[in-house]
Amino acid sequence: MTALRTISFTLNGKQVSAQIAPHHSLLEVVRNDFSLYGARESCGQGLCGCCTLIVDGRAVSGCLYLAAFADGAAVETIESLDRDNVLDPVQEAFIEEGAFQCGFCTPGFVLMVKQLLDEHPDPDDDRIRDYLSGNLCRCGAYPEILRAVKSAARKRRASKAA
Amino acid sequence: MTPFELAEPLTVADALRFLDPDDSTVRPLGGGTALMLMMKAGVFRPTRLVSLRRIASLSRITALPDGGLVIGALTPLSDVEHSTEVARRAGVIVRTMRRLSNVRVRNVATIGGCLAHGDPHMDLPPVLMALDASIAVAGRTGKRTLKVENLFAGYYETVLKRDEIITELHIPAQGGRRAAYLKCTTGSADDWPALGVAVSFEAEGSAISAPRVVVSAATEKATRLNGAEAVLSGATIDDALLARAGDAAADEAETISDVRGSAPYKRELLRVYVRRAVRQAFEAERPLSSPPPLAREGREGAQGGAH
The missing domain is CATH 3.10.20.30 (Beta-grasp domain)
Known part of the structure; x- marks a missing residue:
């Protein structure tokens, strides 16, 4: 069966x-x-x-x-993100902004942020909250995560412009 | 999850053959997000699931010449959310999606699944009832159509037979109708709601006609509130009318107690949320040439951002 x-x-x-x-x-x-x-x-x-x-x-x-x-x-x-031993801009931004403590939730956040930026390269706060409302960080790194999203968005736009 | 057999038919006719009118452990499967929760909790142990996702004809959105919409039952919620035709013709659906579960669930859950599941806490069923939507249902003995407002039979119960499948959702042309959906979550913001209220009506100046008012989550099934509709019908919108409509809704709804609140508490929520929903529909979808907004009920207006 x-x-x-x-x-x-x-x-x-x-x-x-x-x-x-x-x-x-x-x-x-x-x-x-x-x-x-x-x-x-x-x-x-x-x-x-x-x-x-x-x-x-x-x-x-x-x-x-x-x-x-x-x-x-x-x-x-x-x-898949660091396939060529180079971190994705979203991963870089999370590290630079200290957007995690224990790191358990981080892979999920990073993938959701990548999806967000693929669809909305310059998201406002409402849009960021919409995409991340289904991700929980029990360490409470939300302020740093919001900063990391904006930083990652800037990095991606800069590398596209270059 | 306990093991089960998975059928993946390519046509509706084949899907119907895999179903069994006498076996409650055989069920159709859309995106599976709701059913898998039940299976993981052990409250549903299927012997066979009939996945409908390979039936290509069931995941199309069609804009009808008359202004209506036909949405295939297997269309993921996110496709509905991002459809420009849906935004243009039934904007309340798109607004509702923004606070419906989360992006990942909306990417997988289907429009037919959220109706067939019969869960009174879901956001779209009351909205679709307020829009006077209907569904096409296929069974071995033929097809039938059913108003969404007649679909629900009780708590997690529908009038669908075990060997029937929802194939399409039909949303009639809304013309100038205005609509809103509000919900109140009493746990975390993304919890299942303690109350949902969907309204839609026509407005000529400040006069309301053909109102539809639906309560969900606080009652055992999504239910139209005829008393509140009677208060609103043909009346001129002002604060007193909104208060009377809220009172009528609170008088007639049979709220139930659960972990999200007691029945009397939900009755008071309903009294307030009917007022807010009618107000929001009237104001948010106001055509440019219509009268100025209502005077705010100070405190209530200030909390509007919480929705």
């Missing part, structure tokens, strides 16, 4: 396949089958953003996303 199936997808730009059961989440697959531990399950309800993954260019909660849905899709994790 719950036969395993093979799904194929691109993971951080590489074509991969995995044997999954229908009830596996995409988060379980990237962690257990591909040892990518940047995304993690925290609230398990789509509220906290720690499990954020990008599927076909859209942020999803990996803990609420069936792995079967990723068949044929392009999946990106936080590990």
